[in-house]
Amino acid sequence: MFEWLSLGFTTPAVLLALTALPALWLLLRVTPPQPRRIDFPPLRLILDLAPQQESPARTPWWLLVLRLLVAGLVIVAMAGPVWNALKQAVGRSGPVVLMVDAGWAAAPDWLDRMTAAEEIVRSAARDDRPVAVVSTGAPLAEVQMGDAGAALEKLRALKPAPHMPDRAAILPPLGRFLARERNAELVWIADGVAQGAQAPFRDGLKALVGSHALTIVSGPAARPLALAGVENAAAGMSVRVLRAEPNGRDAGVVRALDKRGLPLGEAPFSFSAGAAETRADLTIPVDLRNEIARLDIADERSAGAVALVDESSRRRRVGLVSGATADVAQPLLSPTYYVARALTPYADVREPRMGPNDAINQLLDEKVSMLVMADVGALPPDIRQKLANFVDKGGLLLRFAGSRLATATNDELSPVKLRRGGRALGGALSWESPRTLAPFDQASPFFGLPLPKDVGITRQLLAEPEADLSKKTWAALSDGTPIITAERRGQGLLVLVHVTADTTWSNLPLSGLFVDMLRRVTALAGAGDPQVQANANGQPATVSPLRTLDGFGVFQPPPATARPIALNAPLLASLDHPPGFYGSPDTPVAVNALAADATLAKLDVSGLGATLQPLRSEPPIDLRPWMIALALLGFAVDTLAVLWLGGRLTFGRARRAATTAGVILLAGAALLAAPPPQAFAAEQRPPVSPKEMDAALTTRFAYVTTGDANVDEISRSGLAGLSSFLSARTALSPGDPAPIDPARDELAVYPIIYWPIVAGRPAPSEAAVRKLDDFMKGGGTVIFDTRDALSNRPGGAPTPETAALRQILAGVAVPQLEPVPRDHVVTKAFYLIDSFPGRYADGQTWIEALPREGPDAERPARAGDGVSPIIITSNDWASAWAVGRRGEPLYPLTPGGARQRELAFRAGVNVVMYALTGNYKADQVHVPALLERLGQ
């Protein structure tokens, strides 16, 4: 019904309810939303008017459409819509042969293939059609038909093979089956990749299919990427990246892993448009490069995307032999010194400390892949024979000239015939200056190396002119004399450098060119395959599998079907030889899924007359929740619209409502996506108590509750009295004083805290002291009142109250204190006073010491930068301030009198003003001077 939409329904019968929509339309149309209410004062003048048109307005069409849409959505949602619903079976009747490509190329999207296969099997089962599953990955004797259960079981057992299987192998049994079952249908889940010639399989299949229906399920483009042909060149390791056809995967990353699977590096690659092959170059240091055991394409799970690297592309084992035995004592003068230094980073250099003959023997036994002989002259015949054999079997013999070689006669192990004696250039008896190198020929392996200007050759061995001398020449001097010659012998290579390996004949070993040249020569050295050498007796040497790859490119123990591989043949992966490492764990041989020169081609299915189906990879999506959500959204819009039509929602409020709705939605989304709720809780500040709110909104004083009810009452009534006095005399109208507990309450909202000291009470907690300290540092003022002026004796023992105060202040950073000086700004903050009496008149009042000024400072008032965080008095101020409900003083004063009470209040006012305004009054004293300066 909805094939073109790839939309399906789980219960399509519900869709019948859609036919009820027209009825709903009629119903909705005649029930318009509630009318809006308009306040209209002149109504009483027109009440008797009968409205001419009484028929109500219809529901607006857009509201109607919206409601119908919502209803339709609900109905459709109830029918269980599914996007990408599973498709029906491919054909109509007869047995189904399901042919599954199961090579590595099928591995990347194996699950999709299996899903598609199961889908086909299930649809066949629904039609009661027998199914046969045929995999290209395993040998097939006969096609066996079975029911869907057996087919599914077989499907689930299928695994992609790590090699590229030969599809033609299944043609004979398939042909026999198709010939037997005339109405069989063939479904081929193809991977879209072909290697090698395609014609035999295609033609064979075409012949087989004949009149049978053939469906090919394949992706729109072949997805797999593959690696082949690792080359550990001088500049870096590079690998070919292949694909069968342009498939949109134009860029990627090749990872390099070592033997244990640890990543060593990455190399990006990108295909140019339409290209099927590109290269990835790993530019990592060569010693790291030598550790690489495996290259793979990141995120590509297939054996084809893995290139294993073995000894052959790793560093060479190089033996060094010097003709001078005595040089051992002076290693820096050894002819091999420069060679060893140049080769060590790239090769495994062995240099036995013994005579040349023994050394050569030993090195050949060690299976070096390259032997460097520096100025080795005549050799005994057996050694010479061994060396010749070494070169024949792929070894590389690099010789440097020298005086010994110059005198040797008839040396066969030289690419060219040498003239006896050589020549000297630029010497004392020569007119010629030292020769430099000519640019390298294109055929030379050194082609492209930069030529340093300062290389000079003073002496060299000369080659006898031959017909093919120029062919053998890798490097020549500027006058054309060969300086490096080479000859291929058997599988190996013989290279001769016509100068010494040290600096006696030339300064070439000192140049960077020397290092580059040696590297290139080393790269030419064939792999020292010990197995090949060991079994060179005619029988093909075989090595058994060590670790093999499965189809997904994962290492695993070799399967039971894996068999040893012969080394003399090209190492190609097959069913018997799955890709992996073979041989000994030390020097394993790598077998890759793709040969070094492999190419991939697009599978050609033209001419088969097949029905093509895309391999679906999107899973079915259940649309029901989305539709219901959409319907709910429609309901919400409908509600808003009805409110708006009814006049209950104006535009401004609508916008606000929309914003609110948006915020709620966002918050919901955030809640869904978000971290557990305690993350929010951690960020929330503790709630502000009403008490703090009040204190913050109205300036009020606080007193510390001591636990002694009498003292607390004195504090409260005292501060209340001071507050009313302030309201009467000043512009400040403080609120009711607040009792606080420093440990629990927020102190920052109070400007002044009055703290009467009561002896014998427990010391405040550490938290309280810390908060008190913070309060004082934050600009608050604490008034400590020890109330002990009567009992305090100067110089006497501290009173209990003083002791208690000291205990409290032990944890507080108290500034330096001094008795209030006469010129302190607190004495002039509101009233001009000179003492701070309270209930007692003779107690001392302490305040933060002001910075001393010079003796010539004539200022009438001094102030520091801020407000003193602490004021300590012993005069029991609160008792003097305390008034009753009718304003009557509560406590008698000592010595007494209305004047003392007035002064006590004035002192309190000054302290409050000082705490609230700071050094403002101290600045005021400049006003006369300023006015005078202005000419008043």
Place this chain on the structure above:
Amino acid sequence: MVKVRVLGAAERAVGTRHATGALDLARRLPRLAIEARRIAATAAHGIHGRRQAGSGEAFWQFRAFVPGEPAHRVDWRRSARDEERYYVREREWEAAHTVWLWIDRSPSMGYASALSQAPKIDRAIVLGLALADLLVRGGERVGHIGLTNPVASRSIVDRIAEALAADQTPPADLPTPLPLAPLTEAVLISDFLTPAGRVQDAIERMAARGAGGHLVMVLDPVEETFPFEGQAVLADVESSQTLRVGDAGAFGALVRQRLQAHRQALKDACARRGWTFAVHRTDRPASEALLSLAARIAERDAGMAGVRIGGGG
């Protein structure tokens, strides 16, 4: 749809904003315009002679002393020149004009729409107070019917505003229809959304002794144009009556027709007693209404003076 708003009782209360607004408005009026009007109105404004003997400063005439009069009235200087009789110096009777103001504060006045500049009640009070200020500055005495006595105080705005604010009696649709003294004028500012018959009765009774008057009908633009569409429920402001209208757009024509008739009836009622009638919409500036009202008062005074001069001369 035009948004409308009914003000609550608190919003309708008279406050400082009205007094300040009125003073602002009165001050904003171009002084020249006022001066021009005063000149045009000749003696109509301010301390104007009543062209008859009475208590005043200006000399009016000498007349013969009538026996029985108090002796201190004799003008001895004049009498000394005549041997036969005594003379009495008469001064011209001077009297300030009295204007009675009345501002409607009923709930229906607390009404504003999105088209208006201010609620009706704000506009009415500002207009009334500004007029009072203007008149007092012109030398008239102004009082609010039922609230204050007519005075010529410079702080008339504050006095009337205070009286309005202090008034606790439930606001009525129309002023107490007591006959006003002759030669006084009434200025009624209201929306006059009461049946025209009642308004006419009130006018008749107030003008029974010959007082003049001016009606200013303050309307919200919505009340005049009825710019509503679709289905609606019309609700009264002062009662709980509602009217369901199927199609407000079609109903609007009827409404406008009815309101037009109502206005015509009011105009006729005014014309019967020589009162003036004007409509002020709250989407127009208040100064416009104030100027036209002041002009009408001045015109009427001038007319009256002219009639009197013509008749008495």
